[in-house]
Amino acid sequence: METLYQRLNGKEGITRIVDDFVAAHLANPAIKARFENVKDIDHAKRMGVEFMCAGAGGPQAYTGKDMLEAHKGMNISEQEYLAVMDDIVAGMTHEGVDDATKGEVIAILYSLKGDIIRV
Numbered sequence: 455m456e457t458l459y460q461r462l463n464g465k466e467g468i469t470r471i472v473d474d475f476v477a478a479h480l481a482n483p484a485i486k487a488r489f490e491n492v493k494d495i496d497h498a499k500r501m502g503v504e505f506m507c508a509g510a511g512g513p514q515a516y517t518g519k520d521m522l523e524a525h526k527g528m529n530i531s532e533q534e535y536l537a538v539m540d541d542i543v544a545g546m547t548h549e550g551v552d553d554a555t556k557g558e559v560i561a562i563l564y565s566l567k568g569d570i571i572r573v
């Protein structure tokens with residue numbers, strides 16, 4: 455069976471997914487203000503690609519902050535968390551990722567919520 459990384463179409467597919475969902479975040483009224491204020495959005499996107507590649511079992515190392523460190527002090531709400539998850543699902547749909555694979559990614563993301571929501 456193909457690995458999760460392969461089913462996300464590897465680094466190229468993950469890069470397209472991250473480009474798609476960051477653009478969606480910047481257009482999403484629930485969260486756009488969070489992302490408009492980021493000083494280096496390209497760096498944040500690179501970290502997002504590394505994070506997804508490493509988390510999906512790809513060969514890349516993640517060199518960014520851990521999730522608690524990255525989101526501490528932002529006081530992110532449950533609603534904002536869902537908005538981010540929805541945009542990520544839409545990005546995977548646009549990439550042609552199958553439903554079972556999308557479910558696996560969502561389960562992984564959901565497991566991180568304690569380090570992201572209201573920290």
Ligand code: HEM
Pocket residue numbers: 485488489492493494497498501502505517518519520524525530534535536538539563566570
């Ligand atoms: C679904 C779970 C989430 C994951 C996996 C995730 C992942 C990440 C990663 C990997 C970074 C880069 C860290 C670094 O620069 O070293 C980051 C930064 C960031 N995240 Fe999240 N995130 C999630 C949810 C959220 C939510 C819900 C919000 C707010 C609506 C948010 C807002 C931000 C912002 C604003 C930054 C950029 C900080 C900066 O560079 O100034 N994240 N996130």
